[in-house]
Amino acid sequence: MPPVDFPPIFLLPTHLQPAELHRLEDSIPSLTYDIREAHLILGKISRTERAQFELRRLRLETEPVRDGGSSGHAEDVARQPAAAASVVSHQDSAPSPKRRRLSTSGAAQGLADAGHVGSPEIGGSADTVMVLKLSWLTDCLEQGTLLPVEEYLLYQGRKIPSSSAPKPRKKHAPASAVTGILRLAAVDQQASEGKPASPFSSRSTSSGASLGHSQAHPPPTLVRESTSEHEVPLPRVPDYLHTTYSCQRPTPVNPPNAAFIDELKNIRTLRLLQGDQIGVRAYSTSIATLSAYPHTFQGPRELARLPGCGAKIVELYQEWRETGQTKETADAGSEPKMAVLQFFYDIWGVGDTTAREFYRKGWRDLDDVVEYGWTCLSRVQQIGVKYYDEFQVKIPRKEVEAIAGVILSHGRKADAGFELAIVGGYRRGKKESGDVDVVLSHRDESKTLNLINKVVLGLEKGGFITHTLSLWTRNSERGQLPLPWRGEGSVRGTGFDTLDKAMVVWQSDGEPHRRVDIIVSPWRTVGCALLGWTGGTTFQRDLRRYCKREKGLKFDSSGIRRRADGEWVDIEGGGGEGAGSDRSPAPDMETAEKRLFAGLGLPWRRPEERCTG
Template sequence: MSIRSRTLSRNVLSQIEMADSGSSAANLHHQEPSRATNLDLSRLPPVYVLAAHLSLNEQHEAEDVLSSGGAPLTYDIKEANLVLGNISKKRRAKSELQWKGVRMEDIDSEDGLHASRSSSASGDSKQAKKRRRLANARDGRGQRATEEIDSSTASETEEDQVDTKPMSQLSLSRVSTPSTMDSSNTIEFKEPSPSMLTPEAFANKVKVVKLDWLNDSLCAGKLQNLEPYTIYKARLLPAAEPAVKSLPMVKSVGIKPDLVINKNPYMKEGALRDIVERANADPKPAVNGYNKHDRIKYAAKQDIVGKSFSSSTQAANQPHTQSVTRPTQLLHQTTSEHDEAVSSTLPPPPDWVKGNKIYACERATPLISPNKDFIAELKKIRLARLLTLDEIGVRAYSTSIASLAAYPYPIQSTREILALPGCDQKIAHLFHEYQTTNRLLAVEDLEADPALKVLREFYEIWGVGAKTAREFYYDKGWRDLDDIVEHGWKSLSRVQQIGLKYYDEFLLKIPRSEVESITATITDHAKFVTDSNVETIIVGGYRRGKSESGDVDVILSHRNEAMTYNLVDRVVKSLEKESWITHTLTLNLTNTKRKQEPLPISTATLGGHGFDTLDKALVVWQDPNWATKKADLATNPKAKNPNPHRRVDIIISPWRTVGCAIAGWTSGTTFQRDLRRYAKYRKGWKFDSSKYPFGAIISPSIPQSKS
């Protein structure tokens, strides 16, 4: 599913509305704590505990319970036949296995249904009834409704399963005994037969089971039937052969396999000796120092090692990881490429190419590049670099993309690529691959990577950056927008909550006509609170000529400096009064607080200001008028406004700094960065959007460049 076409489910929107109105999922029924009963879990197949929706302590607690009961606990999900998790949906269970690299195929649901029926058959023609608590259904008195269901439906899909409590509400160390639990809310199951837990029953299969199974088994003091708790079943497929295998392990003398006792019945013959040999071959950890374990960074490295977009440094940190890597391809060149006849067909290079002008602010860039398709592929790689926190890679690709975008001719040869400032052999090789196959294997790998798909979706939330998106994925264990709303709504900042609430609307592009309409309304209100001499400049993508914009950036200025003092606060209040602004995300009055004085030139006092220090308001905009408003409100006084919410930035600049403000807010990130570098290294100036006109302030502390 495309990230752009991703829409919030009705369930998510309803949860957001509940969160806004003060509703909370914290009103779940708490059970009285009691001491857990020890169980013999040695009959279980290899077990893995999913970290999703569990804190680190809760995950370790579950693993300790399994280990103390003799369960064959594994920390490699690919070796597990039984997976326990605090999840309730089949789709999520399947995605968790896929994200962790398990190769599998679905098992026909009829097989599971038959197994469930055969295990619960008791010779009686009349099947036992049990009661199920509904998580979402309530009767008219606000009490949870119950319904009787046939025990033959115990293996249905997750839509008919019982919703699980969050682990924060029901801990393994605080489970209730059967005597303390309400009989109307319990589910009684027969103890599984020994044949259901044999190696043959789990041969080449994996089952994802709710963690409630372990809780209920501890409460009952005996193992419960797995089938009513089973969310997903799959048949394991053999591992794919890697394109380039890791180096063979060196055998070493260490642990003797003959000394190992309590062999697991699920372990194949010879597997034990292989495990011991692999353990002996592993490098011994250093004991002369303490290294703090960063779980987020470690998980990130594990996710990207072996992928075509992983850096050499990351790969070096995991030297023993078996990974699939693509062989390095050389840039092929023929002697015919250097012939005079071929060279004469190439267009003459622009002056900025001849002069090797490396700064983006030194060259003009057309609105639509003749190489836009190849540039679009490079932008996908740059986004992956951004999501993996590879700042060096992001800057390198940004420089190359800016140079390619400024090139006015369709690129025909890798020689043209190598001649462009900021483009090297790597970009030339990518162009050669794209020119030959009309695709990039690196981009295909990135688009197929499940981790990057989720990170891109989180990154699209307004107020969530690359680092925060990675924290959501690796630290919190969230895998989609539903997870954020269900498990982390209260932990989000107000800006992030608004960005998630209007996720789909903020992704919609704004046509130029609507940008002009929004600007006209802002101008009218600015004139109302000052006078008619207020001047408005639309910047951002609109000023660059784009047909559609992601948001609206408007600069307000006045030739009388007194009129721009605290102007942003007055304009925002006027717009809010007439319901044009629904939310004010941020309101900065930095320039007003320093009485609109320019920033000092001193390098020591210049740090930490960021993009600029102008007064600005970042708001959520919605047109309060629509065609059928009167009729809709007459029918329903609470009728919702159908107009989409828009992102609008209102910037206030005194007249003496308006030139710098326009330059700063119109250009892209690479242009802004190069403009500051050019001013510093070529002119000996300091550039800031809130300085004197055009940033042309010569600082005596910075020597003039000789170039």
């Protein structure tokens, strides 16, 4: 069944658990994280008042669409099929030819009765928005087609530009990227004439501020650019940046615009600590795009052309370019709460949710955690508190290599044929790592059976492992046979594998205590292990999305399965059914990984090109 051609959709996180939110996001190919770009807003809500509240909370100002005297509320729109099905485009905003239209005769007849020609568009024009019940999406996915919106519609409004106060009605040009660039050019011209201007809305980046309030942070002005700067042609945007998936692009470890990207990463961390998962994913998408751009930015006009970089990113770039820091990170630096949340989040074993819980309990430092909550901590968190200062110290490449060498020597005590690859940030080319991740494998799969127990025991006796925090032996327990996939929700932890592994605390030669992960993979899936444990977070997320949407496959580090029947597919070669099974086992680990790229229809990317941030 072909995918449903949805219009731009914004998904409200209200009343959704993180796992459900991410699952729904993955099901929407037209998902946008900028609510101002959305034609439809979907949420787990049921009342018009709640829909209007959510729009206000997200700082999207609207006015109810009034067509033939209707209020724009669901109960009024239901009496007018034409209005419920669509907002008729303004004469100055042409509809996209690619947008799928409703084919239901009732909706089409509604427009015909109202004097309009043709089928209506779901979502209408760029300056209108509909808030629908979430069940519209699930019903569309279940039936494999767009459904009429009448019975799902909660609210229909016309977007009010944030920079304008209530005025007599005027026509507004569509908020497109082209309009934004022209606007930037106009402002540049005004700046050169000494006139103050800004193309950006007066949105404050601090939490709690709302549009239209007098205390909102004033918009930044563009840096004055000389005529010669405008005469320099902008470099061409590479074709690979127009791909949907970051796993299809080369993303170097040291991008030309690394300083600004680091600032965006800081903002993403703030979003994470605030519990804004939508914001985290939106910033991750923008960071991945900017990291893959091969040229140093010459100005805002260049950045505005890039996919996934809307007006907000351009605004942040302008702030950073003028002062070396965005207002959001500057404000956070002077806010005690954010400093405490960041401190707690840096404890190994403590996530953003737990950090906020610590703060709600009134804890402000490690002494509070130890005095008031020590017995409530997991063992992993207790270790994270105990070695907090040491775990903050980055691990240089030479020390990573030394640790890996010791692990390999203990593996080869079991058999001389064992091979090892250092994965994670080290393999991507980072100068320093936060922890050490290694993959052990052997061409003879009988040798990897129960190996993890032998290696960990030997390293403990040798005094290298001071604490074994987690030990998984599931792969050996099932005889290392590839595990079929049982459908969504069958394995907890998105993208997590079922390989044998140990997560330990390591110390050697008087060095600080280090975090080390030892992964053991049978040779038949060693390419998946390397691929799954190497790429940056967004690379891995997009790889799973690509496999799901484009190939109908389920990927994780322990293998690839067909979503149709859950069965394992041998793409690397070396045993079993499926693509690649007619070939001999790969001669080395990297060749197995290259076969995996080829089998998935992806261009080979060296590990140093998978640094999506």
